[in-house]
Amino acid sequence: EDETIIRIRAEIYVERKSQKGIIIGKAGEAIKQVGIEARKDLEAFFGKQIHLETFVKVAEDWRKKEISLKRFGYKN
Structure with missing residues (x-):
């Protein structure tokens, strides 16, 4: 962050590669609109x-892993 601009890098995690395609959309249109x-x-x-930079990453079965839930702030 500086006086005129804030730079943010956001990562969106999905569990399967097929979900990544849905989030990105055809030619990146869905993620662009988001x-x-x-x-x-x-x-x-x-x-x-x-x-704002957005990235979509696959982390298989992250919702079933205790460490992933803690990392993403869902558990203490």
């Missing part, structure tokens, strides 16, 4: 320009 809407909301909230 990023655009999120950036608008963040800019309105912070009152600054936002640079």
